[in-house]
Amino acid sequence: MAARLPLKQGFVLNGYTVQEVLGGGGFSLVYLAIQELSREKFVIKEYCPQDVVTRQPDGSIKIDSPLSTTSYNDGLKGFLLEAKALSQVKHDNMAHVIDSFRANETYYIVMAYETGRDLSWFIRKLAGSLDMAFLNKVFPKIGDGLSQFHQKNMLHMDIKPANILLRSNGEPLLLDFGAAKPQDSEDRFRSFQTLTHGFAPPEQYLDGALGPWTDIYSFAATLYACITGKSPPPALKRREGTALAPLSVDYAGRFPYPLLSAVESALQLDPKARPDDMNQLLAQAFKGNNP
Numbered sequence: 001m002a003a004r005l006p007l008k009q010g011f012v013l014n015g016y017t018v019q020e021v022l023g024g025g026g027f028s029l030v031y032l033a034i035q036e037l038s039r040e041k042f043v044i045k046e047y048c049p050q051d052v053v054t055r056q057p058d059g060s061i062k063i064d065s066p067l068s069t070t071s072y073n074d075g076l077k078g079f080l081l082e083a084k085a086l087s088q089v090k091h092d093n094m095a096h097v098i099d100s101f102r103a104n105e106t107y108y109i110v111m112a113y114e115t116g117r118d119l120s121w122f123i124r125k126l127a128g129s130l131d132m133a134f135l136n137k138v139f140p141k142i143g144d145g146l147s148q149f150h151q152k153n154m155l156h157m158d159i160k161p162a163n164i165l166l167r168s169n170g171e172p173l174l175l176d177f178g179a180a181k182p183q184d185s186e187d188r189f190r191s192f193q194t195l196t197h198g199f200a201p202p203e204q205y206l207d208g209a210l211g212p213w214t215d216i217y218s219f220a221a222t223l224y225a226c227i228t229g230k231s232p233p234p235a236l237k238r239r240e241g242t243a244l245a246p247l248s249v250d251y252a253g254r255f256p257y258p259l260l261s262a263v264e265s266a267l268q269l270d271p272k273a274r275p276d277d278m279n280q281l282l283a284q285a286f287k288g289n290n291p
Helices: 066-088 119-126 132-151 212-228 235-239 257-266 278-285
Strands: 016-024 028-035 041-047 053-055 061-063 097-103 106-112 116-118 164-167 172-174
Touching: 016 041, 041 066, 061 066, 066 097, 066 106, 116 119, 119 164, 119 212, 132 164, 132 172, 132 212, 132 278, 212 257, 212 278, 257 278
Parallel strands: none
Antiparallel strands: 016 028, 028 041, 041 106, 053 061, 097 106, 116 164, 164 172
16 A cells, blocks of 8 residues: 655755644645745645555655546546646635645645635534524625635535635635546546535436536535534435435524525425525525625
8 A cells, every 4th residue: 555654844945844744635745835035835736546546755656556647637637627626716615716826746735824724624623603693704705605616617516514715714614625627527436436426416426417506506405404403414415315404494583594495495406396406596595695
């Protein structure tokens, strides 16, 4: 098995000094780094797929075997698409690329370093007590950013509480565009496919058409989690008969009916039954509160 070791603390990378490892996923490692000239902190994401590459003593990576080449290239295609996606929209509530470069026989994305807690933390700690004022601070702004992203013919494909950061100043930020793809992409199921049960609609599991309606479902599922304190049942379980909580009944009086009804509409299993676009969903759910 390949040894996917992270870069060591103090490694100098294109003018950035690695401070620590922040985390990682199936095909990347994420570092906190300091830019040598400005002394500012940044987040650097390294393409380094698990079980596919080996870290060399000089910091470079090497594909572990010829049999891994296809997996490596598939993942790289997605990583470079993420960099492109993050550069498509300049929006205060969406993460964006500051720099990207090739080094160590791989690729890197540089983003601003932000402090705060993700939405899943608030759901765990404050389940049942998140109110409309809280939702108003988060979702219209994230939805507005997604609307602009969709207008660039791009899909996020992994909206969920863990990917929405509430910064220390209270402003929300949509993170992790690693699953993003063009709406007309033919690369339907690449080797590194991201999918989160409860937040992914049925068309992500099955051979259905993908579009803004796909992100709309995940956006609504995240709202559902804030309202109920738990994620919706996985879409395929719902197809088998597992029911959603009847929001417009169970939470009547705690939240406005237009919001509850809009979330129920956006969580329809049939994409054609969901709102036409993000702006329509925002108008239905947050009347008078759009950015």
